[in-house]
Amino acid sequence: DGGITQSPKYLFRKEGQNVTLSCEQNLNHDAMYWYRQDPGQGLRLIYYSQIVNDFQKGDIAEGYSVSREKKESFPLTVTSAQKNPTAFYLCASSLGYTDTQYFGPGTRLTVL
C-alpha cells in the first residue's frame, strides 16, 4: 500500500535536546512538506522540498532543520534553538509542488 508515514506518534524530550522526526513516503512524490499545528491556529509551513537534494524555508523555519537526501524521506530536526517546540507536527507530500498534498498521521512532540 502506498502512503506516508511518520514516527513516532508521540514523542517526549527534555528541554535543550535536539530531536528528529521521521517522515517517509512510498508514493513516488517529488515534493514533501513539514507543518506545525498549534491549538486554535492554522497549519504553518516549516520547510518544504520540491525535489530531492533541495529544500526551502517556510514561514517558521527558525529553530528547525531538514534534509532531503532520498526522495522518499524528509526528516525534520527540532533543535534546542526552537523557543516553543511543543506542538503537533504534520508531514505531507505531493506529486508536484502544486498538486494535492497527502498528509501523514502526525507526531505530537512534547518538550518537558
Next chain:
Amino acid sequence: KNEVEQSPQNLTAQEGEFITINCSYSVGISALHWLQQHPGGGIVSLFMLSSGKKKHGRLIATINIQEKHSSLHITASHPRDSAVYICAVRSEWARDDKIIFGKGTRLHILP
C-alpha cells in the same frame, strides 16, 4: 485579519442535518482545498477546487471566485463526520505559490 477565514469556528448538529461550513479568502488564488482532520490528528484531503462545484458521496464543495468564497456541505450528516474541517488556498501572489490555511471548523454531530 487572516487571509483565510472560516465560519463557524465550532458547529454542533444532530445526526441527519444538512451542514454548511464557509470559507472566505482575501487573496488571489489558483486553487482551494478542503481538508478533514480526525480527532487523532490525521488529515485527509477532501477536495481541490479552482471553479464551480465538486461532489463526493455526501460531501459537496462549491467555490465562487468572484466573491472569494467557498462552502463545504455535508448532507445527511452522521457522527462519523465529526472532525475539524480546514479550508486552504494556494495563493497565486505569495512567495513560491504557498498554501495558506484557515484555522478550521470543529464539527460535532450528535447521534
